[in-house]
Amino acid sequence: MLEISLPNLVQETIEEFISSFLNGRKGIVGMSGGIDSTLVTYLASRAAPGRIIGVHLPEMESSPEDENDAREVAIRLGIDFRVINIERYISPFRQVYTDKKVLGNIKARIRMVVLYSLANTENALVIGSSNKSELLTGYFTKYGDGASDLMPIGDLYKTQVRLLSGKVGIPEKIIKKVPTAGLWSGQRDEDELGIDYDTLDKILYGIELLMDDITISRELGIGIESVKMVRGMVERSRHKRVAFYIPKVGIRTVGTDFRE
Numbered sequence: 001m002l003e004i005s006l007p008n009l010v011q012e013t014i015e016e017f018i019s020s021f022l023n024g025r026k027g028i029v030g031m032s033g034g035i036d037s038t039l040v041t042y043l044a045s046r047a048a049p050g051r052i053i054g055v056h057l058p059e060m061e062s063s064p065e066d067e068n069d070a071r072e073v074a075i076r077l078g079i080d081f082r083v084i085n086i087e088r089y090i091s092p093f094r095q096v097y098t099d100k101k102v103l104g105n106i107k108a109r110i111r112m113v114v115l116y117s118l119a120n121t122e123n124a125l126v127i128g129s130s131n132k133s134e135l136l137t138g139y140f141t142k143y144g145d146g147a148s149d150l151m152p153i154g155d156l157y158k159t160q161v162r163l164l165s166g167k168v169g170i171p172e173k174i175i176k177k178v179p180t181a182g183l184w185s186g187q188r189d190e191d192e193l194g195i196d197y198d199t200l201d202k203i204l205y206g207i208e209l210l211m212d213d214i215t216i217s218r219e220l221g222i223g224i225e226s227v228k229m230v231r232g233m234v235e236r237s238r239h240k241r242v243a244f245y246i247p248k249v250g251i252r253t254v255g256t257d258f259r260e
Contacts, residue, residue, distance in 0.1 A: 138237020
């Protein structure tokens with residue numbers, strides 16, 4: 001069966017990657033309050049103690065709960081935490097664009113601009129929080145949350161992110177949060193993807209292992225339509241995947257040997 005587990009020494013590999021890549025510099029993490037950025041912050045704070053800046057970027061549609069969760073994590077880890085409200089940058093675009101997806105992409109790119117502006121002033125590198133499930137399906141904004149100097153969990157499926165989060169001691173309430181990019185009210189990852197992460201990751205793992213659609217369908221006991229849908233997402237989003245800097249912990253890695 002296509003079961004997904006954590007590779008050996010995955011935490012140590014990622015922490016060493018962060019430490020060596022930063023090479024004494026500061027690192028900036030956009031902390032959404034969700035599981036991905038929280039895991040990255042945990043790993044980065046261990047890899048570069050005293051040199052991590054956590055930044056929360058709320059706007060008028062943001063959840064106060066997310067800010068509280070991000071702040072609690074920052075306090076627990078003892079890192080520099082900053083809140084920068086970006087509504088004043090988004091507001092002019094609200095008057096022009098009514099499509100929530102278009103505006104959502106704009107929000108993601110504004111977040112990137114703010115993080116890189118801070119990185120300029122702090123002589124720091126931006127640490128991204130995209131995972132392998134998002135990268136392979138194209139579920140990220142190009143030059144938005146897909147833009148960073150290093151992506152420590154870019155070779156971990158969402159399933160593995162949850163497993164590693166439990167291992168490092170991330171609060172259960174964050175692990176169990178409904179996954180969302182927080183770009184508009186009521187947004188949910190799995191609603192947009194059209195499939196739950198557990199099934200998605202197993203299909204992606206089958207694709208990673210170079211299995212054909214029929215074999216994946218039989219192995220998972222699911223309709224071949226779901227497999228074809230996921231493979232289609234991977235193929236259509238290839239233009240969004242560039243040479244990310246990702247520590248290799250899996251069998252085929254985006255930007256290294258998962259070539260398009």
